[in-house]
Amino acid sequence: MTADLNPAALLLEAFRAAVAAASPAVRVPEFLPDPPPGRTIVVGAGKASAAMAQAFERHWTGGLAGLVVTATGHAVPCQRIEVVESSHPVPGEEGRLAAERMLEMVSGLGRDDLVVCLLSGGGSALLPLPPPGLTLHEKQSITRTLLRSGATIAEINCVRRHLSRIKGGRLAAACAPARVVTLAISDVPGDDPIDIASGPTVADPGSCDDALAVLDRIGVGVSPQTARALRSGAWESVKPGDPRLARAQYRAIATPMQSLEAAAVAVRAAGVQPWIISDRLEGEARDVASGMAGLVDQVIAGGRPVRPPCVLLSGGETTVTVRGSGRGGRNVEFLLALGLALGARRSVRALAADTDGVDGLEPVAGALWHPDTLARAAALGLDARRFLDANDAHTFFASLGDSLVTGPTLTNVNDFRAILVLEDGRP
Numbered sequence: 001m002t003a004d005l006n007p008a009a010l011l012l013e014a015f016r017a018a019v020a021a022a023s024p025a026v027r028v029p030e031f032l033p034d035p036p037p038g039r040t041i042v043v044g045a046g047k048a049s050a051a052m053a054q055a056f057e058r059h060w061t062g063g064l065a066g067l068v069v070t071a072t073g074h075a076v077p078c079q080r081i082e083v084v085e086s087s088h089p090v091p092g093e094e095g096r097l098a099a100e101r102m103l104e105m106v107s108g109l110g111r112d113d114l115v116v117c118l119l120s121g122g123g124s125a126l127l128p129l130p131p132p133g134l135t136l137h138e139k140q141s142i143t144r145t146l147l148r149s150g151a152t153i154a155e156i157n158c159v160r161r162h163l164s165r166i167k168g169g170r171l172a173a174a175c176a177p178a179r180v181v182t183l184a185i186s187d188v189p190g191d192d193p194i195d196i197a198s199g200p201t202v203a204d205p206g207s208c209d210d211a212l213a214v215l216d217r218i219g220v221g222v223s224p225q226t227a228r229a230l231r232s233g234a235w236e237s238v239k240p241g242d243p244r245l246a247r248a249q250y251r252a253i254a255t256p257m258q259s260l261e262a263a264a265v266a267v268r269a270a271g272v273q274p275w276i277i278s279d280r281l282e283g284e285a286r287d288v289a290s291g292m293a294g295l296v297d298q299v300i301a302g303g304r305p306v307r308p309p310c311v312l313l314s315g316g317e318t319t320v321t322v323r324g325s326g327r328g329g330r331n332v333e334f335l336l337a338l339g340l341a342l343g344a345r346r347s348v349r350a351l352a353a354d355t356d357g358v359d360g361l362e363p364v365a366g367a368l369w370h371p372d373t374l375a376r377a378a379a380l381g382l383d384a385r386r387f388l389d390a391n392d393a394h395t396f397f398a399s400l401g402d403s404l405v406t407g408p409t410l411t412n413v414n415d416f417r418a419i420l421v422l423e424d425g426r427p
Helices: 007-021 024-031 049-059 093-106 136-148 153-161 170-175 208-218 224-232 256-269 285-302 330-342 373-379 384-389 393-400
Strands: 040-045 065-071 081-086 114-119 179-185 248-254 273-284 310-319 348-354 366-369 415-421
Touching: 007 256, 007 310, 007 348, 007 366, 007 415, 024 049, 024 179, 024 248, 040 049, 040 093, 049 065, 049 081, 049 114, 049 179, 065 093, 081 093, 093 170, 114 170, 136 153, 136 208, 153 208, 170 179, 208 224, 256 273, 256 310, 256 415, 273 285, 285 310, 285 330, 285 415, 310 330, 330 348, 330 366, 330 373, 330 384, 330 393, 330 415, 366 393, 373 384, 373 393, 384 393
Parallel strands: 040 065, 040 114, 065 081, 114 179, 179 248, 273 310
Antiparallel strands: 310 415, 348 366, 348 415
16 A cells, blocks of 8 residues: 555545446446347336437447437437436436437337437436326425335335336336347446336336235325225236236346446556445345445454455445435445444544445535544534434535535445555544
8 A cells, every 4th residue: 555545535436437437438338239220219217218219329339219218317329219308316207208208219119129228326316207196296206205114125115016007027118029138237236227217127026015014014095996906906016927028138238236346446546455345235225334334344353354454335326214304315324323333443444325426316426434434523513312302414525525426426336445454543
């Protein structure tokens, strides 16, 4: 390790490397399908879908038409593929209309035609096409409750798949008999295709009963007609073995682990040892922070699983059960809980951020933790514990000037956490 190491700069470089590794401009060209004899239609959804569409059409030499929907502020110019912006994480009318148009675009295709589906994180909220009997307003209400409940992304997406006319394999079924190739940037722990944008082009092994079980466990109220439809199985998704999906292919072009490995390369180049803990950590942000604090103590006390100086890297998707009225953000909530658990350890710095540049509902990617964070907060009269209790970590870090603001990164491989542990006694 060089004596002039800048700890904050190293953490930021690791984050940038993780984001760059998942760039659509880098990943999409490598996975272009073979051109078809017939038409090529591009559809898609997610925070990276517009950038993916741009990369696709720049490298596609044949005919092309299509439509993708992305989050507000994430659009980029495309020549032949229309880009629509809609609200996220609560679905909006623009997304509903775009999803309806996508189904119309892929209907009536033949075996010589190709549908390319570009998916990334955020696609579930951006393709809200409720089945008959379910209003968009009710779907928005259900989504808000689920997002504040602490439910896992798998549980939330199970519900979404069964309140939809396009998710859970239905988009691919509508394309039959055309060939379907899905290019996906994974933002979910484990990279399960059914959870990326709620799997519009893959079979769903879950059921309406599973969705009902999630709603019942959390206590989400639904209208009588919605409850009846789920109990009867009327809104069931497309199941494994369905012949309409026989010509559907799926390719994960960027994953959280790939980004963590790129961050590890950047850390190692600075003369520091990286350690990738996992790319699929889940659970309450505060609980994950508590476990991580214990691991940091183990590194400091016994040099296990790696000796300082080192950077502990992890990804995944934590959850937050909202009880306060603050500005939220699962990554900053993790970071504040971690800092409180560690106290003013002079040898520890940390960064936690969402790789899409938006943590929760705020246009802030995340934040950094420094050894003097608690001292600076106290000098300003800020009680860190109260901010955590209020789910208001964004306000806490913004008050200290420690927020990480990147703007939309145009990709999304979910949470990124980097904890730098230096030798004891290092300032």
